[in-house]
Amino acid sequence: MLPFDIREYQERLQKTKERMAEKNMEVLLVTDPANMNYLTGYDAWSFYVHQMVIIIIDEPQPIWIGRYMDANGARIKTWIYDENIISYPDYYVHSEVYHPMTFIGEILQQIGHGNRRVGVEMDNYYFTAKAFMKLQEALPNAVFQSGDLLVNWVRIVKSDQEIEYMTKAAAIADNAMTHGVENVRIGNRENDAAAHIVYHQITGTEDYGGEYTSIVPMIPSGKNTGIPHLTWSDRPFEEGDSTIIELAGCYQRYHVPLARTVSIGTPDDRLARLTPIVQEGIQAVLEAAKPGATCSDMEEAWRKSISRYGIEKEARLGYSVGLGYPPDWGEHTASLRRGDTTVLEENMTFHLIPALWFDHYGLELSETLRITKDGCKTFSNYPRELVVQHPFLLNQQSGEIS
Amino acid sequence: MLPFDIREYQERLQKTKERMAEKNMEVLLVTDPANMNYLTGYDAWSFYVHQMVIIIIDEPQPIWIGRYMDANGARIKTWIYDENIISYPDYYVHSEVYHPMTFIGEILQQIGHGNRRVGVEMDNYYFTAKAFMKLQEALPNAVFQSGDLLVNWVRIVKSDQEIEYMTKAAAIADNAMTHGVENVRIGNRENDAAAHIVYHQITGTEDYGGEYTSIVPMIPSGKNTGIPHLTWSDRPFEEGDSTIIELAGCYQRYHVPLARTVSIGTPDDRLARLTPIVQEGIQAVLEAAKPGATCSDMEEAWRKSISRYGIEKEARLGYSVGLGYPPDWGEHTASLRRGDTTVLEENMTFHLIPALWFDHYGLELSETLRITKDGCKTFSNYPRELVVQHPFLLNQQSGEIS
Structure with a gap:
């Protein structure tokens, strides 16, 4: 047992x-x-x-x-x-x-x-x-x-068995994200999308079940995307809304968090312009992450990358992640921020979440990664993009899980 | 807002x-x-x-x-x-x-x-x-x-608006219980039933959405029904299993908890014998609950009722309930137990959960109630019975929410 x-x-x-x-x-x-x-x-x-x-x-x-x-x-x-x-x-x-x-x-x-x-x-x-x-x-x-x-x-350093559990958690996260994104559409409310996400977090896969996550899905939409820790309301989605989905998959209490931003219809100009900047920043961090480098080095790679576009981010860029219970899946040890001198070792795992929040909008694209022998590898296979949902995709499957 | x-x-x-x-x-x-x-x-x-x-x-x-x-x-x-x-x-x-x-x-x-x-x-x-x-x-x-x-x-004393929110939460709880019970069946795993429960907790009703509950559904089955705070595993249900479902509906962070016990096929003799004893005990408590009586009086009504059958219960019988965040929906004030001299007032609300746990089995039937002007009223309309699920009810709707 x-x-x-x-x-x-x-x-x-x-x-x-x-x-x-x-x-x-x-x-x-x-x-x-x-x-x-x-x-x-x-x-x-x-x-x-x-x-x-x-x-x-x-x-x-x-x-x-x-x-x-x-x-x-x-x-x-x-x-x-x-x-x-x-x-x-x-x-x-x-x-x-x-x-x-x-x-x-x-x-x-x-x-x-x-x-x-x-x-x-x-x-x-x-x-x-x-x-x-x-x-x-x-x-x-x-x-x-x-x-x-x-x-x-x-x-902070995971065993191979722990990594295997996180790999299983990642498959759940990807699947929950797929269904969450699909349900961010006109005809649904924020809570409907959240319900689909949680259903898939828990039902998991045919081979193994999923668990409750230490943090419930956060799914602010519209103007609330500038407010990171709102959970959901029963506001219906509208054309032009953007929505942030931050969730995790959990297996044996090991978490793999994942965040994406969804736009219903043509994305807001600001989001469209920000996305490639964040993608480039993430890429820079992933290239900097390897045994021997520090958490601070990862943050520096990000800062250098985005500073070319005149953007600054106050919040830390991420944190060590794994085993957790409510109210947090973060491990409260290493943070990806300036001055954190934690030296990266193989099988350390981090949630890299370079979210950007402004007063009335925000963008989140995140990855959970593990440090490998000579670099790092992300757990999720979900495309690292701003998701654009066709506005005429109506909910025609009311009452069915999708 | x-x-x-x-x-x-x-x-x-x-x-x-x-x-x-x-x-x-x-x-x-x-x-x-x-x-x-x-x-x-x-x-x-x-x-x-x-x-x-x-x-x-x-x-x-x-x-x-x-x-x-x-x-x-x-x-x-x-x-x-x-x-x-x-x-x-x-x-x-x-x-x-x-x-x-x-x-x-x-x-x-x-x-x-x-x-x-x-x-x-x-x-x-x-x-x-x-x-x-x-x-x-x-x-x-x-x-x-x-x-x-x-x-x-x-x-501890709720306003009429708070009671209205709890009434809405109760409708969600009843609906989640209906779908939970329906999914405690051969062909499903514990986590599948939990997934259906949480889906309905969050999607709520057509008129209003539901929220995350301060405690996730607890759904131990088989031998684990003697262990109150296990959440779920991915063990498949089997004929002869009994399963406890403890959940809540939540609206505007106000909770109405509800617990029932489900048997797949003919119930175990011990459960069948215990059920009317617990039902009678609950009835005795509901009759004792009124303004001017104390929490201790409610416990005494229970104790007298079940002692005729030679049963004792160590744990408290319930607690004040309402607004909550993880990890608990209990308010940590009044408890339904011997020596609690809290005097009942109109619009106090309690989760009455006279659960009985033994080493390898347990029985839970609970009610959330409010003290009225001259007595009390339960929030839920779910039948207060041991639920018997036909063992040949197979899951023929795989992939659909029910």
Whole structure:
């Protein structure tokens, strides 16, 4: 049932412990659901309550602690022995009196790790200010230190198996994009196009199913294309609209994001002029991406390419991508931006998204790529173009999935 | 463009300020995306970076602070004046050097609120341990206090407009359940059924579109029905399987959850025996739910009803529900459990989910209800039964949405 060989999990654990040792850390409390999954295989929508995986530097097995009703999930989804799966009673859930971190602190105390040097993921969504406060109260003799992104940095170089999963995710992304684009047409609303995309994200292929993505499709249209993080409305598409589709395919929680821009009818002049500039910029980045170069080098290639056209982009150009849970598929480690000195290695994977947003319009063309032995390779086969949808393509298949 | 009349937002703000005054709080930093939406209308998938709405007790307008690329969204989605929309530069995003809370602290300092009594949502997913640490560093003269759940408690009683949105969400939930059930059949995989559910959640009705739900559909089947928070796999359904479907309809971010259990072919004896017990228990709870009674009374009605059959349930029976963002549609205020003394009022809304899980099977039948003037009313019209799917209903519409 595990998606990876147990030796791969043990290797990940080993690398994590090496990083812990470098920081003189004895215990690491892993609360990021992606990191929990990475180290143990745990996968369930239980991260809306407090839970964690505990790594102890001198213990061979991680410990999973969560809500009692989720312990069965931990038993079947992880390689952790049953005796290392510990659960707290339901009255700890969303209570103003009891807090799960008090329980967890007591367990750590009981098993003799209450006074050790304990790393915590300080800026993780699922490690709240109160969680930290309650842990500190429960473990007055522990020495806390930041374990933020420690496991994330282990994740940055993918194994061959992880690359294979991302390749499968890419096929889902391409298929979802095809159906999304097809449904950006007069007679449909933004939400209809989104519904088709998500249907294909989840139904996947005949050979393997797809999963929910860490971010839902974003599909702003018309004037809203200048606003990157709107999801969708039920506004009907109109002739002359442009629409941005940003989505991902997901397999075994590994994501391959992909963004394209669709114009219904003749594209706006500004989009038509911008597209080749962005295509050229992307090409320049892909040529700069190879082992030994840095993330900053990739950004520089982009900046030099577009500056010839008088364009600047404030936002970062992309980020390390892979395993993820809501609300983000980014790994929060390397960013493709000026000053990021991360040295590229084979099997690092990035979402390169040189989106340009203006007040009332925007353009997104993106690629997810992996660093290869001597360069890089994109995952998607979807044409890297501004998609032009014929305005008279009406929806004649209402009620059918397409 | 706002989903509520501006007077409704001002009323919400007023109630929030009253609660702040009771706690002697001068500034409230709202980081829960649902609370941000509730007070201002802000709605975008931007909560994967730090952002907040600031309520200042003696200022008429909230302040929105977020990432620069999301400021356009705040301008069109909220009733906040443009001058109160403040954004931080992109180099603050996922950086090991810069933190958005430092920026936000500096702004508070600059506008003269750096030394006030500041409430923070201590246990909110989007208020991390590091966020609090950085705020404390940036505002050494502020007095911090817990503003946890302060806005959530204002949200517990819904307005008529909110109830109308939930009624629309219920129609989506019922429709998604109909299509989900229809697709739990031999020839499909769990993910295929999930894909049909999500398609209908998002496409909604002809009159209005649906939205993404704060929790994806959970659809464990076979032995996994004993594990509540698994999402789906690509395992094909088999004769004799039972499957739990837990989903919601969502409209304007208001959720109406609904759970049912489906059996392919003759139901397992244990499920067949449990179903009338659970139905009777639900009926007892619905009869106990009325203004003046407490959440604890609702739980007691359930406990008395099922105890006659020798059954006990550890988990809480339900929770306050409504506006939400991933990872949860629960409001984290009142729970239907022993000892919760919340007094029921008209237009409170709850997800009553008396699920029973055992090691290798489980049963879920749920209802979302609102407290009425003299009792309660469920939102859904879906039959409250164990659904039996004919095992020879094959999928003959492959490639079509149903």
